Amino acid sequence: MDIIFENVNYTYQPNTPFSHQALKDISLEIKSGSFVAVVGHTGSGKSTLLQHLNALLQPTSGRLVLGNVELPGAHHEQIKSIRQRVGLLFQYPEHQLFEETVKKELLFGPKNFGFDLKQVETELNDSLQEVGLEESVLDRSPFELSGGQMKRVALASMLLAKPQVLVLDEPTAGLDPLGQKKMMQLFKSLHENKQHTVVLVTHNMDDAMRYAEKVIVLNQGTVECVKSPSELIHERDRLKAIGLDVPEPVEFVEYMKARLGVLWEEEDINEQTISRTLVKHLKGGATS
Amino acid sequence: MIQFDQVSFQYKPNTPYVLNDINLTVSEGEWVSILGQNGSGKSTAAKLINGLLRPIEGRVLIDDTEITDETVYQVRRHVGMVFQNPENQFVGTTVLDDVAFGLENIGVPREEMIDRIDESLKQVGMLDYKNHEPTRLSGGQKQRVAIASVLAMKPKIIVFDEATSMLDPVGKKEIIETMQYLHKHYKLTVIMITHDLNEAAYSDHVITLHKGRVWLQGTPRNLFQYGEKLKEVGLEPTLVTKVYQSLKRESFHIKEEPIHFKELVDELWTLYLKT
Amino acid sequence: MNQSLIIGQYVPGESVVHKIDPRLKLIIIFIFVIAVFMANNIWSYVSLYFFVFASVALSRIPVAYIFKGLKPVWWIIIITFMFHLFINSGGNVIVSFLGINVYEQGVFQGASIATRFFLLIILATLLTLSTTPIAVTDAVEALLKPLKKVRFPVHEIALMMSISLRFIPTFMQEMDKISKAQAARGLDYTKGKLKDRFKALLPLLIPLLISSFKRAEDLALAMEARGYQGEEGRTKLRQLSFSKIDYIVIISLIVFLVSFYMIRV
Structure with a gap:
């Protein structure tokens, strides 16, 4: 399903002294099957935007098209169908785990969306495998698990509801570096093997640029720019100006250019391209 | 000075040991990072330093005083601690009350308290927020208040238990800069619990824990030398290490393991391009 | 969040009411509770109304704001009034419709009980709007201090x-x-x-x-x-002390109470 924002505004507590406009005239499109990242510093509106994708919030004005449903104005059943088709993985799995066993936890979403539970039960093992958990966790209490495992349970429970779009809110927060990398690779393979649309909402610029096809940069409730990672490399000053982290590899390349006079010709910036360029430059420099 | 003398710890009898026969020494004024993946025992080690936990076997000494029931309150005056979750360590209803809390506990007279609160809030750049409630502060600001609360008690040692892990990049930077300033300005001993190698690069020493044992004790350079082997203990080699390793394979040699890309690039310039 | 529930929401200000020592505020409320139940004629009620609305005026908090906070309790006040109106059958019949008689005393009793309720809530709302929660806490601690002697965990x-x-x-x-x-x-x-x-x-x-x-x-x-080990050896940053305003308030309060007592029958 395609997702289209057309001049969407959102205001918290309108008509009160506490009124605050979090989204200002947002227009953008997320194509079915794409992997996009939404980045912005705290208060940029990314969390408000994320909640719109699942109809947890609805535009104060403007139009949001989620597949065949249009917000505002959708009725109850349509909203429920959006929530089934758009899976939302929140930052803290602790905010949703409540059942006695992992198994019940996994069935919670499918049950709410009216799935045939007998059928879902046959899929449990595959789904655990998919997210990298052992079958033996099924009968354990979700509260005995580690933070990384809890997150995987939350993810599996979301996947069992068969969503088309995965919206991930800071999915690597609280994990150690290895756990972070594994988690991101998991999303990448879900995207590649199952053609899920993935919307990664994060302030981690490294992840955004490494995994996303398009990066949507938000600043103070507006869309600052929508760029591919290889275009974003050249926006270093702009990112800095709006309080975003410039990814370390980009800083690395900038410093190489300034200090060594390196000519950057690669499309992507990562450890391979950096090493390759350095080697090329040093060999050239050493011989001349 | 902090000393762990054959320290072992388990949370409950008949459960695996979280820390196993740990020996280590941290000298006064040092900045030491304790690294390790989740579950390596690093947070447990932090809580042993100010007696929030007590070893099952072995001793923990602060300035040659063993932490016991009798000495623990005295020790806590010297060892401040900043925890991971900004929300859950904010005791007071306002910034002012939060900083006051620790001082009230140790019986600081009111007049002196007011001076100390202002001074420590100034040091972390939060003086203008004195009467703010925690809900109106960002995560980074709350952590700075937590640092001020600790600082007001005039400690010799501050332990940061993953104090940046729940913050956004802006907040992380704020805290690291505050830490560096205090380390320099007050000659404080800093213990930083983290799993971020880039953060650990700032320290004088690093102690890497794995499965409750000391896996490596040395300088950040020593640690970075391990390269891909760091993955065995759940750590991710930094970008500069990866680039350095592949340059080495192409037989470009640099005498020292770089811990920052600027170091690597500068070194390359000196070695290969300087004319 | 529920915006109609304003009890507990402090409105910052510099008025006399804001500046009164929170202990004194609590004592005033306590005395007022007694006074409300001692009122027994129309003039004593009028003086209570005067007292409450004079306080509201002094606080400079908009009356509309305070009334907004009353929304959830309005219907309780009205039901209380109605209840007494129809139940009490003392005095003369004032009106009668659909076979129900409304008596003189019913009106008076209904009105007085609704008034008590109404005034107490206004005053309590005023307390929370003009005093920070932490100041209320400090005041409670200070006022309960004597109970420490009987091991009450103040x-x-x-x-x-x-x-x-x-x-x-x-x-x-x-x-x-x-x-x-x-x-x-x-x-x-x-x-x-x-x-x-x-x-x-x-x-x-x-x-x-x-x-x-x-x-x-x-x-x-x-x-x-951070070294917490119970109350022992603890000092306190927040200290309450009476200022000139408080003494003026005390004197005014005494004057009010004496006149109130004389107005009663």
Whole structure:
């Protein structure tokens, strides 16, 4: 399903002294099957935007098209169908785990969306495998698990509801570096093997640029720019100006250019391209 | 000075040991990072330093005083601690009350308290927020208040238990800069619990824990030398290490393991391009 | 968040009412409660109205704002009034319709009980609007101090009050996040039978409960790390002391009480 924002505004507590406009005239499109990242510093509106994708919030004005449903104005059943088709993985799995066993936890979403539970039960093992958990966790209490495992349970429970779009809110927060990398690779393979649309909402610029096809940069409730990672490399000053982290590899390349006079010709910036360029430059420099 | 003398710890009898026969020494004024993946025992080690936990076997000494029931309150005056979750360590209803809390506990007279609160809030750049409630502060600001609360008690040692892990990049930077300033300005001993190698690069020493044992004790350079082997203990080699390793394979040699890309690039310039 | 519930929401200000020592405010409320029940004629009620609205005027908090806070209790006041109106059958019949007689005393009693209720709530609202929660806590602790002699845990209760106040906004935010997380998983607690709706609360309450325990644990550790070991040897930053305003208020209060006593029958 395609997702289209057309001049969407959102205001918290309108008509009160506490009124605050979090989204200002947002227009953008997320194509079915794409992997996009939404980045912005705290208060940029990314969390408000994320909640719109699942109809947890609805535009104060403007139009949001989620597949065949249009917000505002959708009725109850349509909203429920959006929530089934758009899976939302929140930052803290602790905010949703409540059942006695992992198994019940996994069935919670499918049950709410009216799935045939007998059928879902046959899929449990595959789904655990998919997210990298052992079958033996099924009968354990979700509260005995580690933070990384809890997150995987939350993810599996979301996947069992068969969503088309995965919206991930800071999915690597609280994990150690290895756990972070594994988690991101998991999303990448879900995207590649199952053609899920993935919307990664994060302030981690490294992840955004490494995994996303398009990066949507938000600043103070507006869309600052929508760029591919290889275009974003050249926006270093702009990112800095709006309080975003410039990814370390980009800083690395900038410093190489300034200090060594390196000519950057690669499309992507990562450890391979950096090493390759350095080697090329040093060999050239050493011989001349 | 902090000393762990054959320290072992388990949370409950008949459960695996979280820390196993740990020996280590941290000298006064040092900045030491304790690294390790989740579950390596690093947070447990932090809580042993100010007696929030007590070893099952072995001793923990602060300035040659063993932490016991009798000495623990005295020790806590010297060892401040900043925890991971900004929300859950904010005791007071306002910034002012939060900083006051620790001082009230140790019986600081009111007049002196007011001076100390202002001074420590100034040091972390939060003086203008004195009467703010925690809900109106960002995560980074709350952590700075937590640092001020600790600082007001005039400690010799501050332990940061993953104090940046729940913050956004802006907040992380704020805290690291505050830490560096205090380390320099007050000659404080800093213990930083983290799993971020880039953060650990700032320290004088690093102690890497794995499965409750000391896996490596040395300088950040020593640690970075391990390269891909760091993955065995759940750590991710930094970008500069990866680039350095592949340059080495192409037989470009640099005498020292770089811990920052600027170091690597500068070194390359000196070695290969300087004319 | 519920915007109509303003009890507990402090409105910053510099008025006389804001500046009165919170202990004195609590004592005034206590005396007022007694006075309200001692009023027995129309003039004594009028003087109570005067007292309350003079306080409101002095606080410079808009009357409309205070009345907004009364919204949830209006109907209780009205029902109380009606109840007495129809039940009490003393004195002469004033009006009679549909076979129901309304008596003189019914009106008076209904009006006086509704008045008591109304005035007490206004005054209590005024207290919370003009006093920070932490000041109320300090005042409670100070006023209960004599009870320490009988081993009443005054300090602990005050600490509990202030920590609860501190964490109320945190809980509100957390509740919001949890209910959104569950709504995203298809949970619907606005429809269905009462039993189902009640069951739908569990996915909200359990994560809230578990995270509260986690918070409590973290907070206890943080307090311990900062040297908390009970009340002994503790000093206090916040100290309450009477100022000129308080003495003027005390004198005015005495004048009011004496006149109030003389107005009564």
